[in-house]
Amino acid sequence: MPSHEGEDEAWLPPEIAVTVDLVILTLRASVFQVLLIERGEPPFQGSWALPGGFLRDAEEDIYDAALRELYEETGLEAGNLHMEQLAAYGTPGRDPRRRIVSVAYLTIAPELPEPVAGTDAASAFWTPVEQVLDHQVSLAFDHHDIVSDAVERARDKLERTPLATAFVGKSFTITDLQRVYEAVWGVSLDPRNFYRKVQGATGFIVPAGSERRTTAGRPARLYRAGTARTLHPPLTRPTPSAAPEEAR
Amino acid sequence: MPSHEGEDEAWLPPEIAVTVDLVILTLRASVFQVLLIERGEPPFQGSWALPGGFLRDAEEDIYDAALRELYEETGLEAGNLHMEQLAAYGTPGRDPRRRIVSVAYLTIAPELPEPVAGTDAASAFWTPVEQVLDHQVSLAFDHHDIVSDAVERARDKLERTPLATAFVGKSFTITDLQRVYEAVWGVSLDPRNFYRKVQGATGFIVPAGSERRTTAGRPARLYRAGTARTLHPPLTRPTPSAAPEEAR
DNA sequence: GCAATAGTGTCTTTGAGACACTATGGG
DNA sequence: CCCATAGTGTCTCAAAGACACTATTGC
Numbered sequence: 001m002p003s004h005e006g007e008d009e010a011w012l013p014p015e016i017a018v019t020v021d022l023v024i025l026t027l028r029a030s031v032f033q034v035l036l037i038e039r040g041e042p043p044f045q046g047s048w049a050l051p052g053g054f055l056r057d058a059e060e061d062i063y064d065a066a067l068r069e070l071y072e073e074t075g076l077e078a079g080n081l082h083m084e085q086l087a088a089y090g091t092p093g094r095d096p097r098r099r100i101v102s103v104a105y106l107t108i109a110p111e112l113p114e115p116v117a118g119t120d121a122a123s124a125f126w127t128p129v130e131q132v133l134d135h136q137v138s139l140a141f142d143h144h145d146i147v148s149d150a151v152e153r154a155r156d157k158l159e160r161t162p163l164a165t166a167f168v169g170k171s172f173t174i175t176d177l178q179r180v181y182e183a184v185w186g187v188s189l190d191p192r193n194f195y196r197k198v199q200g201a202t203g204f205i206v207p208a209g210s211e212r213r214t215t216a217g218r219p220a221r222l223y224r225a226g227t228a229r230t231l232h233p234p235l236t237r238p239t240p241s242a243a244p245e246e247a248r
Numbered sequence: 249m250p251s252h253e254g255e256d257e258a259w260l261p262p263e264i265a266v267t268v269d270l271v272i273l274t275l276r277a278s279v280f281q282v283l284l285i286e287r288g289e290p291p292f293q294g295s296w297a298l299p300g301g302f303l304r305d306a307e308e309d310i311y312d313a314a315l316r317e318l319y320e321e322t323g324l325e326a327g328n329l330h331m332e333q334l335a336a337y338g339t340p341g342r343d344p345r346r347r348i349v350s351v352a353y354l355t356i357a358p359e360l361p362e363p364v365a366g367t368d369a370a371s372a373f374w375t376p377v378e379q380v381l382d383h384q385v386s387l388a389f390d391h392h393d394i395v396s397d398a399v400e401r402a403r404d405k406l407e408r409t410p411l412a413t414a415f416v417g418k419s420f421t422i423t424d425l426q427r428v429y430e431a432v433w434g435v436s437l438d439p440r441n442f443y444r445k446v447q448g449a450t451g452f453i454v455p456a457g458s459e460r461r462t463t464a465g466r467p468a469r470l471y472r473a474g475t476a477r478t479l480h481p482p483l484t485r486p487t488p489s490a491a492p493e494e495a496r
Numbered sequence: 497g498c499a500a501t502a503g504t505g506t507c508t509t510t511g512a513g514a515c516a517c518t519a520t521g522g523g
Numbered sequence: 524c525c526c527a528t529a530g531t532g533t534c535t536c537a538a539a540g541a542c543a544c545t546a547t548t549g550c
């Protein structure tokens with residue numbers, strides 16, 4: 001990597017501020033929801049946005065910063081939570097104040113006992129993902145795009161990874177899992193075929209002993225997540241383009 | 249996003265340098281290769297590394313910076329090339345000089361007429377991907393991890409997107425495509441089944457008129473990439489874990 | 497008994513993999 | 524003719540989707 005574009009010796013790289021943005025997804029009452037906050041400061045004061053913030057200092061790891069923001073915004077601890085990096089967003093002008101590169105994280109949380117607890121609880125709330133995707137609510141910065149990317153990533157990973165188990169508690173029924181797939185994919189699935197496929201995916205779920213009583217009907221067996229990191233065979237999503245004819 | 253961790257008013261976000269790193273993948277003589285350079289400056293002077301560099305200034309878009317580096321290192325222009333963001337890498341200490349966040353890009357190039365042309369051609373060379381994955385060559389910084397992630401991404405996208413067409417020229421034969429899959433996945437495929445699957449994937453390839461003569465054998469029909477953005481049905485990779493039994 | 501949910505079995509169609517065969521070029 | 528590569532057909536098995544049926548609870 002010789003000389004930087006042939007500039008003079010005094011050339012120094014531009015100094016840029018780095019933030020993390022969190023797309024925290026969950027199911028609440030079988031509805032696929034994302035955590036949003038109302039911004040208390042400019043820019044976009046009063047607008048809705050993803051939780052997030054600047055790296056605390058030049059020594060903080062990006063992943064650690066995401067964990068820290070997660071805790072500050074929701075009170076959630078790292079344990080048992082799925083969090084993975086989504087992408088970096090750094091278009092000049094995405095923040096009107098200054099140049100910022102934001103690293104977005106995708107976080108999946110099981111349904112929580114209380115709406116949202118944490119430092120900024122007052123201004124944080126769950127919103128149906130569909131309302132964001134449909135532009136029924138508009139978000140600050142490029143956060144709409146980030147949510148879109150995160151949802152697409154989640155939908156995709158449901159097919160070939162046990163990600164769905166991150167949406168439910170340690171023990172869950174097969175019907176619980178089905179609700180995850182239905183809510184995230186926005187489809188309805190045949191429970192009998194779903195049973196067969198989930199059971200057939202090696203290492204996806206393993207029996208967890210007891211049963212769960214429900215208000216009505218036969219009690220369901222409980223399962224917990226298996227050790228598989230990928231699903232064989234995968235749980236394929238019903239093709240949204242029902243008949244992909246004529247691709248010319 | 250109220251007060252930043254309750255620090256005093258004078259808190260300012262840390263200033264961080266942003267770089268781009270390019271994982272440029274291609275097939276050369278049916279071998280899956282990645283473009284590496286020999287570093288001419290510290291740190292890691294003399295080591296092999298991915299091409300890349302700092303953002304030129306605070307107004308340069310990250311994607312544009314990746315395009316610029318691509319041109320500077322290889323002479324390749326944006327057109328007809330596949331380039332997508334891979335991920336951000338920002339572990340403190342990954343660069344011994346200072347804190348750096350690097351945004352890696354995955355680039356797929358068709359086999360090029362000459363080895364590598366460009367500003368830094370002298371120090372750039374193609375290396376078999378397998379040698380990098382196997383640690384037969386070691387790379388500066390965390391570039392080994394970046395290459396691993398890039399290869400995994402490419403392998404994955406071959407299954408469900410027409411990414412393979414980015415490895416070949418505008419016109420190609422089905423056998424050309426098969427060589428891409430075989431080299432990237434590191435497997436050998438049955439040409440007859442491959443034919444059926446590629447032809448059956450709607451919008452993957454469309455006939456391109458003429459035929460191509462080869463040194464021996466029947467001339468092959470030429471195709472060009474179709475308009476499909478995803479493959480239905482997908483071209484599934486032979487399960488590397490042949491029999492994923494006993495996932496407990 | 498009835499309502500409601502959990503779980504099983506069976507049939508049909510589709511696609512994957514194995515592999516025999518035909519087609520068309522150059523020597 | 525032979526060799527090499529291109530392309531087709533056929534069989535078997537696995538998995539997806541549709542859907543009838545049985546099982547176990549609360550009332």
